[in-house]
Each structure stands twice: as C-alpha cells, then as structure tokens.
Amino acid sequence: MDAYDEGPKTRPGADGPPGEPAGDGAADVGAGPEGVVSDGAVSDAPASGRAVDDDAEPDTAVRGDAEADSAVRGDLGTGDLIDPRDPGDLSAPRDPSASYDPGDPVPAPGGPGPGQIRGATAGIAALPLRSQVAAAFALAVVAVVTFVHLGMVFLHVAPSNTMTKQHGRAIDDWIYPEFEQNWKLFAPNPLQQNVSVQVRALVRTPDGISRETGWYDLSALDGEAIEGNLLPSHTQQNELRRAWDYYAGTHDSKNRPVGLRGDLSERYLRRIAVMRLAREHAGGAGAVVERIQVRSSSTNVPAPDWSEEKVSDKPVVRELPWWIVPDSDREGGLTEVSAR
Amino acid sequence: MNRFAPAVSRGISRVTESALGPYQSAMIRIGFSATWLLFLLREYPHRQELYGPESPWSWDLAQQSVSGNGAFSALLWSDGQGWFEAVYALAVLSSALLLVGWRTRTTSVLFMIGVLSLQNRSVFMGDGGDNVIHLMAIYLVFTRCGQVWSLDARQARRARETRAPGQPPALDRVGIALWGVMCLALAAASLTGRLSTGWLVIFWGLLAVQALWWVVGSRARTAEPRILLDVVANLVHNAALVVVMAEACLIYATAGWYKIQGSRWQDGTAVYYPLNLDYFSPWPALSHLMASHGTMVMLVTYGTVIVQVAFPFTLFNRRVKNVLLAAMMTEHAVIAVVLGLPFFSLAMIAADAVFLPTSFLRRLGGWAARGRAALVPGHRPGLPGPRQPEPRSGERNEHTHVGFTA
Numbered sequence: 001m002d003a004y005d006e007g008p009k010t011r012p013g014a015d016g017p018p019g020e021p022a023g024d025g026a027a028d029v030g031a032g033p034e035g036v037v038s039d040g041a042v043s044d045a046p047a048s049g050r051a052v053d054d055d056a057e058p059d060t061a062v063r064g065d066a067e068a069d070s071a072v073r074g075d076l077g078t079g080d081l082i083d084p085r086d087p088g089d090l091s092a093p094r095d096p097s098a099s100y101d102p103g104d105p106v107p108a109p110g111g112p113g114p115g116q117i118r119g120a121t122a123g124i125a126a127l128p129l130r131s132q133v134a135a136a137f138a139l140a141v142v143a144v145v146t147f148v149h150l151g152m153v154f155l156h157v158a159p160s161n162t163m164t165k166q167h168g169r170a171i172d173d174w175i176y177p178e179f180e181q182n183w184k185l186f187a188p189n190p191l192q193q194n195v196s197v198q199v200r201a202l203v204r205t206p207d208g209i210s211r212e213t214g215w216y217d218l219s220a221l222d223g224e225a226i227e228g229n230l231l232p233s234h235t236q237q238n239e240l241r242r243a244w245d246y247y248a249g250t251h252d253s254k255n256r257p258v259g260l261r262g263d264l265s266e267r268y269l270r271r272i273a274v275m276r277l278a279r280e281h282a283g284g285a286g287a288v289v290e291r292i293q294v295r296s297s298s299t300n301v302p303a304p305d306w307s308e309e310k311v312s313d314k315p316v317v318r319e320l321p322w323w324i325v326p327d328s329d330r331e332g333g334l335t336e337v338s339a340r
Numbered sequence: 341m342n343r344f345a346p347a348v349s350r351g352i353s354r355v356t357e358s359a360l361g362p363y364q365s366a367m368i369r370i371g372f373s374a375t376w377l378l379f380l381l382r383e384y385p386h387r388q389e390l391y392g393p394e395s396p397w398s399w400d401l402a403q404q405s406v407s408g409n410g411a412f413s414a415l416l417w418s419d420g421q422g423w424f425e426a427v428y429a430l431a432v433l434s435s436a437l438l439l440v441g442w443r444t445r446t447t448s449v450l451f452m453i454g455v456l457s458l459q460n461r462s463v464f465m466g467d468g469g470d471n472v473i474h475l476m477a478i479y480l481v482f483t484r485c486g487q488v489w490s491l492d493a494r495q496a497r498r499a500r501e502t503r504a505p506g507q508p509p510a511l512d513r514v515g516i517a518l519w520g521v522m523c524l525a526l527a528a529a530s531l532t533g534r535l536s537t538g539w540l541v542i543f544w545g546l547l548a549v550q551a552l553w554w555v556v557g558s559r560a561r562t563a564e565p566r567i568l569l570d571v572v573a574n575l576v577h578n579a580a581l582v583v584v585m586a587e588a589c590l591i592y593a594t595a596g597w598y599k600i601q602g603s604r605w606q607d608g609t610a611v612y613y614p615l616n617l618d619y620f621s622p623w624p625a626l627s628h629l630m631a632s633h634g635t636m637v638m639l640v641t642y643g644t645v646i647v648q649v650a651f652p653f654t655l656f657n658r659r660v661k662n663v664l665l666a667a668m669m670t671e672h673a674v675i676a677v678v679l680g681l682p683f684f685s686l687a688m689i690a691a692d693a694v695f696l697p698t699s700f701l702r703r704l705g706g707w708a709a710r711g712r713a714a715l716v717p718g719h720r721p722g723l724p725g726p727r728q729p730e731p732r733s734g735e736r737n738e739h740t741h742v743g744f745t746a
Contacts, residue, residue: 123357188602
C-alpha cells in the first residue's frame, strides 16, 4: 500500500526521517490504529502498551543504535554507510539530530537510570509504562474518531442505503454543518441545457410615469463576462446560476415555495435581479424599479454532430409571477463598484 | 495473533514517534492557502457582492439560513461594514502567513476561521473548489504542517544552531504575545456570547493545549511529559493526514462511481456537454474544437471515469498511482482553462499533491531553493530549502511556540 514513494528500505540514514515516513506511512497509519480498534478499542490499551514495552526492553540493542546514530551525525548525507536498522527494534531513535533533549540536560551516553527515558527519544516506546498507558489511550481515541469520521463521510456521500436509512439522523448530526459535501461532479449526467435567467421590470421614471422594460438576459451578461476570462469571478459564474438552482429546488412547478428555504430563495433571486437591473440602468436615469418579473429559458444543447440523436431546439420558458420590490432591496448600492 | 503483534507494534511505533509525510503536509498547506489567497485577491473587487453586508445574499438572509444549521461564521457576529472588511483582511493575512509557514499552529486555525466565516456566510456563492478548501482548512488545523518549507522550520533550525547543548530553549516572546492576543480575542468573543458551546470548547481547548505544550517544554524536569505530548501530536497529525488522503479518495470515488450510472458517461458523449454550456466555456472556439471529434470525446469521457474510479485502488501500487496522479493533475489543469474553473482546479491539484512521492517533492524543493538563490543573490542556496533532513527535530524544538497546537 504505497501511497507515496520512498527510497529503498535499505537506506534509513540521512535522508531517511523526512523521506521515509511518507513511505509506507499510509499503510502503517491505517493498519496501526485499526489493529487496536479491532481488538476492542479502549480496553486494549494496556495490552498494546505492554507489547511496545517488551520491544523496548533490551537496552543493549538501543545503545547499539545510539552508537550508529553518532556515526550518522558524523557524516550526514551519507546514510548509505549505516547498516539497516533491525526492523524489530522499535525504540531506536530514527532521527539523529533529534537525540538532544531539552528536558534531559545530560544526554546520557551510557545506560539511563531507572525512571529515566531509555535510549529512545521519541514515540511511545520512549515512555515509561504509565505514560505508555496514556499514549495508548490517546491512540485509541484518535483511531476511533478517525474511523467514525471517515465512516460518516462515506455514508454521507454514498447513495441511500440500508445504513443511511436506519441512521440518517446520526449521520446528518455528525456531518452538518461543517462537513457537508457533494462530489457528484457532472454526474450522473452532465447538465445538457443552457438555462438562461431573464428579468424585466416595472419602473417609475422621475416624472412619475410607470412603464415596463424589455427582458434583460442576465445569464447572457454573465456569459459575456466569462468569455475570454482566465479567472471568472464567482459573481459571474456561480451567483445567478446557483440562485436559480436554489429557487427551482425549493419551489414546485406552480412556483409555490416549499418551506422557509423557499422564501429565502425567492428573496435572494429578487435581490440579485434588482441589483443587476440597477447596473444596467433599467428604465433610464433616476427610474425606480417597483416590480420585477423573472423567467427562465432552457435550451437543449444540440446533439453532437456525430450523433443521430434528435433533441428539440425550442427553448422551454418558465415565467414566475410579478414580484413587488421592497425598498430594502434597492438600498444595496452594489452597482458600479462591484460590477467590474 | 502472534504473527500480527510485531506488525501492530511496529505500526504503533511509527505513528507515535514522528509526524509522517512532512513534505506532503507542507504541500497541502501551501496548496490550499495559496488557492484561497489567490481567490480572495481575485475577488477583492467583488468582495462586497460575495460576502458583504449588502450582498444579494443579505446579512439577514444569511442569518436566517445559518440559524437553522448552526454553521460557524464570524461575519454573522455583526453586520457592520468595518467588521466585514476586518474579517476579509484577516482571511487574506492568515492565508499569506500559512503559505509562508509562520506560526502554523496559530495561523492554520485563523485560516480555518477565515475560510469558514466567508463560505458559511454565503453558501450559494461557492462551488466544488470552495467545498474542498472548506474541508481541508479544518483538517489542516490538526496537522503539523510546518515541518519543512516554512518559516517555522527555519526558526527552529536557527534556534538549534545558536543554542549550546544542554541549554533550555530561549523564551519565545513572539509566541507568548501571539498566544495572549488570541486569548483576549477569544475571551471577547466568549463574553459577548458569539460562540456556540462546541466552538468554545474547541478554541479554548486549542489554546489550553498550546499553553500546556509550552509549560511542559520549558518547565518539565524530565523529558517524559514532553515526549507524551509529542506522541499525541504525532498521532493527531497522522490521523489528519489519513483523513485528508481518504477525503481525496472519496471525492474521486464519488465522482467516478456516480458517473458510471449516467447514460451520457456510458454512451461516451458526456464531456461534449459541459463544453457547450455558456457558464463553462470561456473560450468557445477552443471548446467547440475539443467537442467536435466524437472519438476523442469518447476517449476522454471513458478515461475520466476510469481514472476517477481506479485512483483509490492504485494507492496499492506506487507506479500506477503516480501515472494516474499525473493524469488527474493534467486534466485539472486543462479544466482550469477550458471550463473556466481555475480555483476549483487549483484546489483539486492541491488535494492531489498529498499523494506526490517524497522523492519528487524533495527535488521540487531543491529546484525552488536553487531558483530563489539565482533570483536573490546573497542567499545561501538550500537554506531553508528542503534538503535539510531534520523535519522532526525541527518540530521537536518548536515546543516553545505559543499559539495553537495540532
């Protein structure tokens, strides 16, 4: 399970520590915690602690490696000269430069006394038993949280199934609001129509006359802004497009809102339309937008040249009712400045 | 059991003694912070429309929407214009600082706050790229992402070089000041009742852990408590890295497996359609050219599905994984231009980068260091380049950093 590349395993020397961890780390990170979990998470803690302790026992082996390390320190960059570490020895320090220990002023070249840290300077094996128990407990907690989180995310993105039907509430509680995600990118089928959102307005001109404007194709304006643009803005690419999707998703075919979100989506779409109309100076200078009407026009993307499929090229129009524009929608002031 | 015991204890030893994948975690730190920073700078002229109090998705609308799901957004603490500008500036600043790896423990949390505040404020402005950044910003908090290619690493190296053996590390005044400022800010947010209980626990917990880390590093008489903290930090880092990798796999698996069920992906025409959508064709002539050859469209359509479905399984084989990784990064680079989705593509490439081989990343770092040395005369090449093989020791000496821990 090589998520990463790594140097040959016979070179644990100078470029070992930074490079090597990335190596089969992916495998080990996965295997380690799971092994503990499968044995019964928390209750297993002392057992795994003991396993590591046993490995750390032979002080001579550790000291042997410490000597090897001083050799490493002598010639950094020529790790090839160092014998490969006994893979069974867990307690040996892996990083030569890590052997200095601020909490332990005398690095103790000989055998460390009882109660002191034995040889190793990192990892669970470097700890006395009581701390090993604490570390094992931490390992169990981290492993369980990781496992549960990945399971929840998996169930969240998976199709509706036995587990999501039974535990949908628990999954949603875990995922929402911060871990929500949707990766059905152009799937199961890509969108096959160009949906164009258009708006017209009833405006009152400064001399008190009310009149109706023509249709403004807001999506076409977005398209113009996107064309030839290496860095399209979210305001051009997502704002109106997603607002329309939101509206369509929260209204039935007779444009009746479904729940609170239906109301929110209506107000959102209206505010976008009013802002864009102001940018286009709809109705001329000084005119006030009193009412607006939004419609969508969906045109199928024509079938490819090489295909024998026939699709209608007639746009399907969906007209929404006229909406009264409240004053609060006109006060945005996001007209010229942010229109760039 | 006897056969597995050595493997299990070896695994436990590895995940406790070091924070694995230092170069990969640096890559995702740099990748996501750069993507978000570039996005914020590009949208600076549009910031009011996207996230400002007078956005079409107005402050009131956002408030009502968020009150239903409890998402975190500092922007909803006040509808003032000044507050908005301050949060936007903080988001820009935290991305830049995380990019260069300054106090990554603190800046990664600030980065997450910036990302969540803006994105949760205006959920309907984002796309898949924002979604990736949102998730990864949270996961980054738990990684030790400043082990290499960062100012943190450089500072740790300098501290190590100038310190006599056996001396305790010098007092980290900047770190303590930063920690104090964070405490004050969090206290203000807590006292005014802006934060939910969950976030209070998380933020105060992070500050407390950092304080503990610092106290243990400078006061403890034996190495034991410090090593224990180091073990826990390594565990959390390694778990977060697994989550990042699994998340990337889930993205591809979801995208791929759902595509298999679509008739257009089956009949080999799917790629033709996005190329003909007005919202995703900034270069119509190029799009039409690419969409005009039936066989090519089919090969790309099938190739996309195969690569996406296969990718998670190729992690078992290094070479095949690298080939697919190169293919996916190339496809995202093409998508950036052809479909006009630069920030989405950049975010996906950043996510892919967590799977890049260490040998390649080290070479990349070498090139970067040499490039900088050529551009900036007087710089010693390779410093603080990635050739210094001491990420872990760098991290070890970081325990005086005050801020947030991971």
